[in-house]
Amino acid sequence: MQKNEVKKPNESMVSRMVRHQMFIPVLALVILAVFNLVTDPSFFKITVGQNSSGNMVLQGFLISILNDGSELAILAIGMTLVTAASGGQDISVGAAVAIAGSVLLRILGGGNSRPEELAAPIIVAFLVSCLVAMLFGAFNGVLVAYFKIQPMIATLILYTAGRSIAAWINNNELPVITDPSLGYYGGYIPGVPIPTPFFIAALCVAIIFLVLKFTNLGLYTQSVGINENSAKLNGLNPQVIKVITYVIMGLCVAVVGLIKVSRIQTINYSTIAKDIEMDAILAVALGGNALSGGKFNMAASIFGAYVIQFLTSTLYKFKVSSDALPAYKAVVVIVLVVISAPTVKEWFGKMTKKFKVKEVA
Amino acid sequence: MSNNKTKASGGIFEKFNNLTDTNLLLTITVVIFFLMYIGAIIFQGGGFLKPQGFFNLLNANAALIVLACGLSIVMITGGIDISVGGVTALVSMCCAVYLDYKGGNVFVSVLVALAIGLAFGAFQGLLVAYLDIQPFIVTLAGMFFARGMTTIVNTKPFNVANEAFTKLKMTRVIIPGMGSANRKGEYIDAYVEIGVIVAILVVIALFCLLRWTKLGRSLYAVGGNRQSALMLGINVKRTRFLSHVLCGLLAGIGGYVYFLHVGSGSPSHALGAEMDAIASSIIGGTMLTGGVGNIAGTFFGVMSLGTIQNIVSQAGLGEAWWIGITRALMLCLFLVIQSIVMVRKKKS
Numbered sequence: 001m002q003k004n005e006v007k008k009p010n011e012s013m014v015s016r017m018v019r020h021q022m023f024i025p026v027l028a029l030v031i032l033a034v035f036n037l038v039t040d041p042s043f044f045k046i047t048v049g050q051n052s053s054g055n056m057v058l059q060g061f062l063i064s065i066l067n068d069g070s071e072l073a074i075l076a077i078g079m080t081l082v083t084a085a086s087g088g089q090d091i092s093v094g095a096a097v098a099i100a101g102s103v104l105l106r107i108l109g110g111g112n113s114r115p116e117e118l119a120a121p122i123i124v125a126f127l128v129s130c131l132v133a134m135l136f137g138a139f140n141g142v143l144v145a146y147f148k149i150q151p152m153i154a155t156l157i158l159y160t161a162g163r164s165i166a167a168w169i170n171n172n173e174l175p176v177i178t179d180p181s182l183g184y185y186g187g188y189i190p191g192v193p194i195p196t197p198f199f200i201a202a203l204c205v206a207i208i209f210l211v212l213k214f215t216n217l218g219l220y221t222q223s224v225g226i227n228e229n230s231a232k233l234n235g236l237n238p239q240v241i242k243v244i245t246y247v248i249m250g251l252c253v254a255v256v257g258l259i260k261v262s263r264i265q266t267i268n269y270s271t272i273a274k275d276i277e278m279d280a281i282l283a284v285a286l287g288g289n290a291l292s293g294g295k296f297n298m299a300a301s302i303f304g305a306y307v308i309q310f311l312t313s314t315l316y317k318f319k320v321s322s323d324a325l326p327a328y329k330a331v332v333v334i335v336l337v338v339i340s341a342p343t344v345k346e347w348f349g350k351m352t353k354k355f356k357v358k359e360v361a
Numbered sequence: 362m363s364n365n366k367t368k369a370s371g372g373i374f375e376k377f378n379n380l381t382d383t384n385l386l387l388t389i390t391v392v393i394f395f396l397m398y399i400g401a402i403i404f405q406g407g408g409f410l411k412p413q414g415f416f417n418l419l420n421a422n423a424a425l426i427v428l429a430c431g432l433s434i435v436m437i438t439g440g441i442d443i444s445v446g447g448v449t450a451l452v453s454m455c456c457a458v459y460l461d462y463k464g465g466n467v468f469v470s471v472l473v474a475l476a477i478g479l480a481f482g483a484f485q486g487l488l489v490a491y492l493d494i495q496p497f498i499v500t501l502a503g504m505f506f507a508r509g510m511t512t513i514v515n516t517k518p519f520n521v522a523n524e525a526f527t528k529l530k531m532t533r534v535i536i537p538g539m540g541s542a543n544r545k546g547e548y549i550d551a552y553v554e555i556g557v558i559v560a561i562l563v564v565i566a567l568f569c570l571l572r573w574t575k576l577g578r579s580l581y582a583v584g585g586n587r588q589s590a591l592m593l594g595i596n597v598k599r600t601r602f603l604s605h606v607l608c609g610l611l612a613g614i615g616g617y618v619y620f621l622h623v624g625s626g627s628p629s630h631a632l633g634a635e636m637d638a639i640a641s642s643i644i645g646g647t648m649l650t651g652g653v654g655n656i657a658g659t660f661f662g663v664m665s666l667g668t669i670q671n672i673v674s675q676a677g678l679g680e681a682w683w684i685g686i687t688r689a690l691m692l693c694l695f696l697v698i699q700s701i702v703m704v705r706k707k708k709s
Contacts, residue, residue, distance in 0.1 A: 157696070
C-alpha cells in the first residue's frame with residue numbers, strides 16, 4: 001500500500017513526503033500539538049515539583065504522556081512482530097497482562113493477600129511472570145502456527161479465559177503489596193526526576209532495535225508474512241518463526257504487567273490493561289503497517305503508540321470522561337484510516353495533478 | 362470449498378468425506394450440542410429436566426442469536442464486525458432514553474433501533490467495501506464510537522418505566538403442552554419471550570437468504586475467493602457492502618431484542634457481546650477465512666455456549682472465573698477439531 005518507495009525523478013518533495021510511511025503519524029502528532037498550542041500553551045510546560053512521596057520530579061502533560069504511553073509502546077513492539085509474521089493480531093494481550101500481573105503478585109505475596117514483607121525478590125517474581133506470559137504466548141503461537149487458526153480467533157480463547165485465569169491464580173483475592181520498592185517500576189526511583197516506565201520502555205525499544213539490527217528476526221518475520229510458502233522454500237521454518245513472535249509478545253506482556261502492577265501496587269482483574277489490545281493494534285495501524293502482515297516499520301509503530309497516548313491525554317485535558325473517550329478516538333481513527341486508504345490517496349493524487357496542470361496552463 | 366459429490370458414496374467414512382466443509386462443521390456442532398445437552402439431562406438433571414430450562418436458555422440468548430447471525434454473514438464474506446456489542450449498548454440506551462424521557466411510543470423506538478443499526482452497517486460497509494480499509498480497524502472504530510456515544514447519551518444505567526413498553530416486555534408466548542408442575546403442584550405453562558420469536562424468524566429468514574437467493578450465494582462466493590467471484594461477474598464491492606449493512610441491521614434488531622430482555626439502558630450493557638457472537642459463530646462452524654458457514658450452525662453455537670454456562674453454574678462451581686475458563690476451553694476444543702478436520706480433508 002504505502003510501500004511505493006520507488007522514487008520517480010520528477011516526483012516533487014511533497015508527494016514523496018506524503019507517501020512516506022511516517023507521514024500519517026507525524027501529521028497526526030503535528031495537528032494535535034498545534035491544536036494544544038492554540039487552545040492552551042501550558043500543555044507544553046514542564047515544571048519540577050514534589051510528588052506524593054516527596055521526590056522532586058518533572059511534571060507536565062508531556063511527561064505524563066511519556067509515562068503513560070510506555071505500556072502501549074512496549075506492547076506495540078510485540079504486536080508489530082506478531083502482525084508482520086502471522087498477518088493477524090493478538091487480542092489477548094490485555095488478559096495476558098492480567099495473568100502476568102497476577103502471577104507477579106502471587107509470588108511477591110507468597111499466597112498471603114496482605115504480606116508484611118516480600119516473599120520473594122521482585123526479580124524472581126518478574127522472571128517467573130515472564131516465563132508464564134511466554135508460555136501463554138507460545139500457546140497462542142502454536143494454535144496459530146501449527147493448527148492454522150486465524151490469529152484473532154486463536155487469541156480469542158485467551159481473551160475469554162485470561163482474566164478468569166488471573167483471578168483464579170490469586171484465589172480471587174486482590175493482594176496489596178505495601179513494600180515501596182515495588183512502586184519504583186511504575187513510579188519514580190528516589191532521586192530520579194523522570195518516571196521509571198519511560199526508562200523501561202526506552203530499554204525495550206533499544207533492545208528490539210539491536211535485535212533487529214544484529215539478528216535476522218526482522219528479515220525472517222517479514223518473509224514469512226509476505227509469503228509463507230516461499231519462505232519455506234528458502235529454508236525457513238515459518239511455524240517456528242510465528243511461535244517466536246508470539247513468545248516475544250509474551251515477554252512484552254510480562255514487562256507491561258510489572259509496570260501496571262507497580263503503578264497501583266495491587267491488581268484489579270477486570271480493569272487492568274482493559275482494551276489495551278485495541279490501542280496496541282491501533283498503534284500498529286497508525287504507524288502505517290499493513291494489518292495483513294508482511295513488511296513492517298518498528299519505529300513507526302512505537303511512534304504511533306505515543307501519538308495515541310498524546311490523543312488520549314489531550315482528550316482527558318478537555319475533561320472528556322474516560323467512558324466517553326472512545327467515541328472521540330473513533331472519529332480520529334476513522335479520519336486517519338480514510339486519509340491513508342489507497343483509493344482516497346489515488347483520488348488525492350489525481351486532484352493534485354489536475355491542479356498542477358491548471359497551474360502550468 | 363471442496364464439493365466432490367460426484368464420488369460414489371460408499372461407507373460412512375466416504376460419506377463423511379463427501380460432505381461440503383459447511384455441512385461437515387455443522388454436523389460436528391450439532392452432534393456436540395446434543396451430546397452435551399443430553400449429558401446434562403442425564404448427569405445433572407435439575408433445570409435441564411424441564412422443557413422450560415431449554416426455553417430459558419433461548420430467552421437469555423435471543424439477542425446473542427441475532428447478533429451472531431449478523432456476524433456469521435460478515436464472516437462468510439471474509440470480513441469481521443466487532444462493533445455489534447457497542448451498537449447493542451447504544452441501541453438500548455437510545456431507546457431507553459427515548460421511551461423514558463420523551464414518553465415516546467414503542468413502534469418509533471423499534472424504528473430508532475433499526476436506524477441506528479443500519480447507519481452503523483452502512484457507514485462501516487462503505488469504508489470496508491468501497492474504500493478498501495481493513496474491516497477490523499473500521500469496526501473497531503465503530504465499537505469505540507458506539508460505546509463512547511452510549512455514555513454521552515446517558516452516563517447512568519436506568520430502568521425504563523413506559524407502560525406500553527413494559528407490556529411488550531412482559532408478553533409471554535405460551536408453548537402448549539410443554540409446561541410442568543412447580544413445587545406446589547400447580548401447572549405452569551412453558552413460555553418464551555417475544556425476542557425469541559424474533560430471533561427464530563431471523564434465523565429462518567437468513568437461512569433461506571443464504572441458501573436460495575442470489576445474494577446469499579454471492580456472499581459465499583466472495584468469501585471463498587474474491588478473485589474468482591469477480592470473474593464470475595459478481596459485484597464484489599456491493600456484496601461486501603451489503604454484508605455489512607445486513608450485519609448492522611441485525612445488530613439493531615439484536616440490540617432491541619436485548620433491550621426488550623433487560624428493559625434498561627446502561628453503558629455496560631452487552632460488554633464483550635461481539636466476542637461472544639464471534640465465538641458462537643466459530644463454534645457453529647463459520648470460518649473467519651470466509652466462504653464456510655451456516656446460520657443453523659450459528660444457532661447451535663449460541664446454544665452450546667449457553668448450555669455450557671448453565672452446566673457450570675449448576676455444577677456448583679460458583680466462582681465466576683469457571684465460566685470464562687470453560688467457555689474458552691470449549692472454543693479451543695472446537696477450533697482444534699475444525700483445524701484437524703480441515704487438514705485431514707485437504708490431505709485425503
